[in-house]
Amino acid sequence: MSKKVRVRFAPSPTGGLHVGGVRTVLFNYLFAKHFGGDFIVRIEDTDQTRFVEGAEDYIFETLSWCGLEPDESPKHGGPFAPYRQSERKENYRAYAEKLVQEGYAYYAFDTAEELDAKRKEIPNFQYNQSTRTQLKNSLTLSDDEVKELLAANTKHVIRIKMPENIEVKFTDMIRGEVSFNSSQIDDKVLLKADGMPTYHLAVVVDDYLMQITHAFRGEEWLPSAPVHILLWQYLFGLENMPQWAHLPLILKPDGNGKLSKRDGDRLGFPVFAMDWTDPKTNEKTTGFKEHGFLPEGFVNMLAMLGWNDGTEQEIFSLKELVEKFSMEHVHKAGAKFNYEKAKWYNGEWIKKLPVSNYKLQVKSLLKADGIDADNNKLEEVIELIKDRCTLLTDFVQQSSFFFKSPETIDIAAIQPKWNEQKNLFFLELIREFELMQSWNNEALENELKELAAANQLKPGELMLPLRIMLVGGKFGPHVFNIAEVLGKEETIKRIKHTLQLLTK
RNA sequence: GGCCGGUUCGUCUAUCGGCUAGGACAGCCCCCUUUCACGGGGCAAAGACGGGUUCGAUUCCCGUACCGGCUACCA
Helix, strand or coil, X not given: CCXXXXXXXXXXXXXXXXXXXXXXXXXXXXXXXXXXXXXXXXXXXXXXXXXXXXXXXXXXXXXXXXXXXXXXXXXXXCCCCCCEHHHHHHHHHHHHHHHHHCCCEEEECCCHHHHHHHHHHCCCCCCCCCCHHHCCECCCCCHHHHHHHHHCCCCCEEEECCCCCCEEEEEECCCEEEEEEHHHCCCCEEECCCCCECHHHHHHHHHHHCXXXXXXXXXXXXXXXXXXXXXXXXXXXXXXXXXXXXXXXXECCCCCCECCHHHHHHHXXXXXXXXXXXXXXXXXXXXXCCCCCCHHHHHHHHHCCCECCCCCCCCCCHHHHHHHCCHHHECCCCEECCHHHHHHHHXXXXXXXXHHHCHHHHHHHHHHCCCCCCHHHHHHHHHHHHHHCCCCCXXXXXXXXXXXXXXXXXXXXXXXXXXXXHHXXXXXXXXXXXXXXXXXXXXXXXXXXXXXXXXXXXXXXXXXXXXXXXXXXXXXXXXXXXXXXXXXXXXXHHHHHHHHHHHC
8 A cells, every 4th residue: 555544434413423333433443543544533514404513522422432533533633624524615616616617517506496396296306417408507508697697696506417328437345346327327416505515525525635545434325426436537536536445234133224223212222322312302312331331342343243354253352453454354245233242242341351441430330329339349349240241230230239238138039948947047147157257258158058067957058048138139149259248247237137027 | 116235044244166054142951050140061043046157156157036225405
């Protein structure tokens, strides 16, 4: 590669960032960093009617959380500023005018209402080479009429004049050669009546101006690729065009079709990376982060949705992904999103990462549940239970009994086999526990076993009742580990409490 | 409808003409565990269909079917 690799992610700030979007960012980032290149974020806010307050900040917060920091962006600055298309508005008109002068585009004066009416009247109406001769534009109007309209500041757009019957082809990094016949493509608007460019013009101009070498985007863009190819040819030369890669789509888990926010709501899993509240409707959508995902797990899961390293390895850190990423192993077909597998990746990272990486998050999760956990004790507890958690939020349920007495005791689990002999045993156990000098896992286990033997009871009959007394239910790590962390006083208190419930 | 893309176990995927089609998630069974998980072992489960090309096709070509994307002065 002769030129420095430069890629861009070009979101429009219209709402929360969806997994498909983050995956596009990820592949951009991995590709750029693999080749020591730059990762640029450019905000495509050319549609002022769809602007949503806060969406841009949200995008950057999401990227930070994922560990995918841009090298250049409106937030990070850079030599090609500004990075917001609304602030680059002045750039575009000249290119559109140049296209008109050279005969590759034309002015169109039809109003949106007129075109809407056409669409109602004619099914599948398109503004294209067969219909443009009957519409109000600089191809049908005389030069004088056009000049007059322009001089009178008549609202108008600039449309590309699609050539007749030529093959437009390009080589996609993922799909190989893709070709289109220009006769099938309509005369897309390049410059809107408000003077803003459409995506089609803006993406070409800015990719050129920002010296983008490789352009990744979702597969839904494939049909408009020929428009972009032609613009490159007319404006900057095909030899300067970035290499395109159209990424496969992320599909809904059931049925078919693109994954949407609605699917998550319907099926009960997140679709956005982080919580997003729509400022207009106040509708809140929860994200992977708040669902208890670690950025490592989230990124790992996303990377494996459409890529593999050619081996059977599935767990990768970001650093490893950067090292190993290659376009040859990007899958062509769309992938159905599988939340169970997503959680598995996260569970693997919970087990793999040092507790210090996520201790603070668990702490605040507990706090939200009314538990103020001491740091040292929390770390001890997390070590004990992390193997049984796949989401950070699981820690609350799995650890709350370490910090406060269980709210409910599953007495039904011990009552059927409960008798006076066991009652006496536990009373005796309390006395023995009170006398113990060293309060630890093994000592406690030995104590219980010895006492059981002396009373001709099987330890197995006593372990479950003890667990229920301390935990409240049939779950959690080794019961003596729990007792050790709980300490003498609390352990005895909980045994006494349940004993009371049982003798009622 | 038109154009473009896609098609290997239920799901994510490996295979770059030699396959007893491998792995992972989910499922089922067993072991470990005096709870629940984790972990270990095992079982079950796939090349859409039809034609070519070839000694040999999951792999290459063509057609069909099915699925998806696009078809805005939205990105």
